[in-house]
Amino acid sequence: MSFSAKCRRPFGLALLASASLLALSSAPVSAQETTKSQKPDEQAVKLAPITIEGQAQNEAGDPTPSVYAGGQVASGGRAGVLGNKDVLDTAINSSAYTEKLIKDQQADTIADVVDNDPGVITSYSYGGSGDRYMIRGFVLDGDDVSLDGLYGTAPRQLVDVSMYDRVEVTKGASGFLNGMSPGGSGIGGSINLVPKRATDTPITSLTTTYGMDSEVGTHLDVGRRFGKDKQFGIRANLKYANGNTAIDDEQRETVAGALSFDYRGDDTRITIDSGHNEKNIDHSRTSITLNSALTSIPDAPSASHNFNADGTWADLQDDFIQGRVEHDFNENVMGYIALGTRHMEESGIYSTSRIDGTDGTMSYSSSYIVRNDTTNTAMGGARIKFDTLDVSHELNVGASGMWNKSHQAWAFGTAPRATGNIYGETPSSFPPLGTPSGNLGDPTLRNTTTVSSLFIADTASFLDDRLHITAGIRHQTVQTTTFSLADGSQSANQKVDEDSPMVGIVANVTEQVSVYANYTEALSVGQTAPFSGVSNPGEQLDPYVSKQYEVGTKADFGTFGGSIALFQIEEPSAFVRNGTYVADGTQRNRGLEFQVFGEPVTGTRILGGVTLYDAKLTDLNNAADEGNTPIGVPDYIAKLGVEYDLPFVKGATINARVVHTGSQYANTANSLEIPSWTRLDLGARYETDIRTYPVTLRANVENVTNNDYWASANGGYLTMGAPLTAKLSLTVDF
Template sequence: MPRLQARAAFGARLSALAAGVLFACAVHAQSATMRFDQPAEPLERAVNEVARRAGIQVFFASGVTESRIAPALQGEFTAREALERLLAGSGLRLRAQDERTYTIEAGATGEVPARLGAVVVSASADASAGGLPPAYAGHQVARGGRVGILGNQDIMDTPFTSTAYTAELMQDQQARSVSDVVQNDPSVRVARGFGNFQELYVIRGFPVFSDDVAYNGLYGLLPRQYVAAEFLERVEVFRGANTFLNGAAPGGSGVGGAINLLPKRAPNEALTRLTIGAEHGGHAHVAADLGRRFGTDGQFGVRVNAARRDGETAVDDEKRRLDMFAVGLDQRGEHFRLSADVGYQDHDIDAPRPSVTPRGGIPDAPDANDNFAQPWTFSRERQAFGTFRGELDLGETTTAWLAAGVREGAEKNRLANPRSDAAGVTSSYRFDNVRDEDVATGEAGIRGALQTGAVSHQWVVSASAFRLKARNAYAFSSFAGFAGNLHDPVDVAMPAADFFTGGSLDSPHVTERTRNSSVAVADTLGFADERVLLTLGVRNQTIEARTYDYNTGARASAYRERANTPIAGVVFKASPRTSLYANYIEALVKGDVAPATFGGQPVLNAGAALDPYVSKQTEVGVKYDGGHIGGSLSLFTTRRPFSVVDNGVFGDGGQQRNRGLELTVFGEAARGLRLLGGATFLDARQTDTQGGATDGKRAIGVPRAQLNVGAEWDVPGMPGLVLTGRAVHTSSQYANAANTLEVPSWTRLDVGARYITEVGGEVVTLRARIDNLADRDYWASVGGYPNANYLVLGAPRTVTISASIDF
């Protein structure tokens, strides 16, 4: 079994090392003398820097617990001398395996430690033989991630662009949910669902509904509105159309990209971490994270996460409560890998600040601390899910896999989303909604490798299936509504929701059934000693959707469509550090479903589903991997149809064509300076609109420019202290198809710091963060739901502090 690389965590205790326990750090010693000028810092980071300078690799095996601050390393040393100085006084020692390989052991004397067993465990969220792709320099992103049915791929080997954000980044930034993580990405902006508080992610100018976020490669399993960060090991953002790679997204989004979330697994070293914290406004949280491995070779793993968040947020009178619990199990054998996850989330918001629909003009953004929600509004969500995944090696080059999962979810909302004129004068009405969902999904496949002459092949065959059953009901008060003002909010008595209803809130009918199935085949051919990689494939996708009348349960609409979605991608490795790539890929997407109301008026064909459509994408780009700094530059064009409401009827409205240039940067630009960010420039136009009325106009809610610059700096002379900062800029956006309503651009600055120290022999990490440092008042997003133009106010200045202790 090959030895697998894993990064030793800061949060482990040196005192837990017993004599004879391996810290198996296999290093190929270099006899050349090198000049070192390293400050005192965590031992793991110091050892990694020596390995990098010497051109060697460091492997960490199971059973390791290490968190000591290593001494400063200054002067000229060989790699072996440098490592010995870092270990001085630690109770660890170097032992030669041969003239170029060493291990680091506990104990100064005694018998030779036992060698590792046949099975070396590595945390593998997807039950793959290779485990998680390793972190890139700086440990904020990974060297690669899942590329649909192609499996885990290195960033330089795939004809697409993606970024996998690590658990370390989430912890250091005190991320609460997926939206906090993806705000690091220049291609992504965070919006909100239509008429609810669903997190919605806009990638390359197209929405990705939270319904369409994948969990370990499977759609529909995660909580639908909000996913707590405590569930997650990685957040993988894939840019571009992806039906061939992942199958059709069941919610009908994902044209501009996809998000895949990976669960946590027990690490090789024992983990017991407690985190407590608080947020500006009185919102407190506590979280526990435990991981253990069992068995003679640590082949069994258990990871348990639990968290509670409760209290008022930085928005006046808005209260949030979240309870989450997750258990991840895994087993690694010599020729198989198994994993399973069970999760539960209960998320409640009282007086949630609503979205605002402009009426005749764009109001000035209210004070970001103010809350214009009615006190009787709320959002409730409870979700439970479970998944299983297994891999079996059928030979040295062939592996079969099987994955399946289920989810049950219940949501209940009482909302009053206002419509506002340019002066901030509003009209609102009550909207109640309930939704229950049952989801079952699965995937099976086989992949392998073979050689035909000078050409290598990495082939894969896969089949997938998805099933959704949703029950829904709604009730509105009179659309005449009640008056208010964004800048001077007033509480009103709750009106009766009996004016316009659909179904029974106490016993909703089934209103939607979706069944997706597909079969895919692909081959990546390698030429010229793997310098040229050509990927060809096709997925035969079937989408079946039925909608039902809210009141009677009778069928309202139905379709069953099948289409082939092809892929062609090529990578040319121009040098060891540079890859050129190009791709053509299509997306088959479920048609939009007509909402109950739009623009404050009822929709006559509410619940009707439009036909599926095909979206096409072409892309070219270049990637760079300098070892410690990397990035990509890409040019792309994507088209997709959009829907409108005309005379109260929901239907096709035309096409949206997005052309763009995208730049990403990540890694360690200099010792102790980590960068993460980039820029996206978009030209999003409407085409083929009804009567050509808005042809050539910019698409609603798509800015021309999105810029992110994030940095972390290890303060010299102060071991363990890190200062952080991030600037996010979004240019102006249009809020109507005619481009007569424009929302101003905005820029937000976030700053923070963290400090790693020891208290009573335990490793403690202290973190502080201020989001929106200047307390800017701004409209953060426009719309999100196709062709809708509701506005979401940005969060006020928010101070978050936390302390994590590793026992």
């Protein structure tokens, strides 16, 4: 196959047709977000056993935590197998970012949403265009995002968040709460996506968007409830966008659709969520590697400059469906089962760009990579409530399993590498491809992964429910089998099982303040080597166990709140050494987190915080690196966003956000470093009615000063910050 050849796959026509038919058959009904003038206690509409506030959605079984004052975050979120919990009642630190925030900030991907979180740094995957996150200084790969509490079904790489109601970020090791992630990352935290579902207020919303340089899109959102008691709900979303981004000569196409059904009966609840997520990217400015002989890292080029080689492209497509059934056997016993499947297809022509000289001299290799994955996942269990003397208990028992088959093939460019300069011209052609590994037209089975677990936990509540102690254990088993791409023979087989305990305690000191502590362990699938730039592409390292200690305090003063947390997490470190991806020693991260949110003054909203890190590498085979700072972990991160409703223009709001990240090392020797950086984002929106239809005009400008900077050294390669990017959108609710 030539480097310029590319085949676009048809997207989920049936799903998109269903969304269109639903929109055409629905009568226009006016629907608005909760207005800012309402008080928090006036916003909630309660329908037992489900809580809805504004456009908050229904998750089966547990009352959905309501939207908090200001509308940007929720008052709680999913605590894994423990269900939906209020922030003050859990021994973990978490944030749930709402659909309102996603709309108002015109967020496209998960990375855009978690840019609000002071504990998260975003970057690209190795040599590719997928999002990668660093939470509490540890990597969370795109493979390891969960969907409605279930691993294995969420789209990977680039997730279009317009399909989702909330993005929930849980800080710290969550192996007991969520089980083992598919790719083995997420030791520092996890991300869960909450699907959009029908609300009691009918929804018919049409949004048109524009993004620099010429990216134009349309998003249709339709939701209805049916039945005598509105027990049936359908929500459909459809989005298409295409055009050039603010990065020179980079073009992106998005095709996304989601269709959700739910039933809420007196004692039974059912949800079915399906979706299609497709991203097609031409000439993406991907991450960039570093020559091991470098003595310093050159300054970042112009913010909009595309230093990647021309002719690269990537097609990323995910299709998924999952369902959940919950039944109340009586007022004390609830049983549930969840099943899901996802099929993923990815292919692309990639350029592995490498900085070779301090003057910006670069060299380029090439690769053609094809990957198809099929993942099936299941979870079932029961939640049982009972009392012993003056102690109330909530017992959670269950089992989960996940089965993944990954078919892969690749071919790498031959020597010599093409040359260029990061500040100037880039090559227009690549070295020819070498002999493929596997069948590029029909990818060969590369590995299978089976993850299973049994769990039990008891939350005991004392002193009129002011003291909660949770103790649990999850027995986890992971088996990975690797096959040769040359002849299909088995080349490796690993099976490990481990008991992962968790203990947490929460004390409600007052109605507004709680203190908590937790200890947890987690078994994880071994990290996977990058597919290019190393001598062992795609190799999966041995499974490992991580440990976390955490103490903290949380406060909720009605209209604003916050949290402070101290933590320590340890896991085996993995990085590229002498061209090979290896596990060596231990990464120990200690930190202090401070976070604030809410509307402390009517009309003024705040969201942000600070995270301070003390991170070290220990027990390394290379004594010279002992005690050094891990790759990509800064000394601190600070983020603060402020919204202000203009008193002299009804319906007008202005906003600003500042993101500041400390310097980061790009190698374990700590000899290569990227400087600290600051980004300023500004925006405004205006809400009004036109002929009785609510209309919202939004405008946001990211990186207003067009600052050029290296945003992340995560993984030992560099991700550059986006240039000045203006976004406009017009939403009409019918």
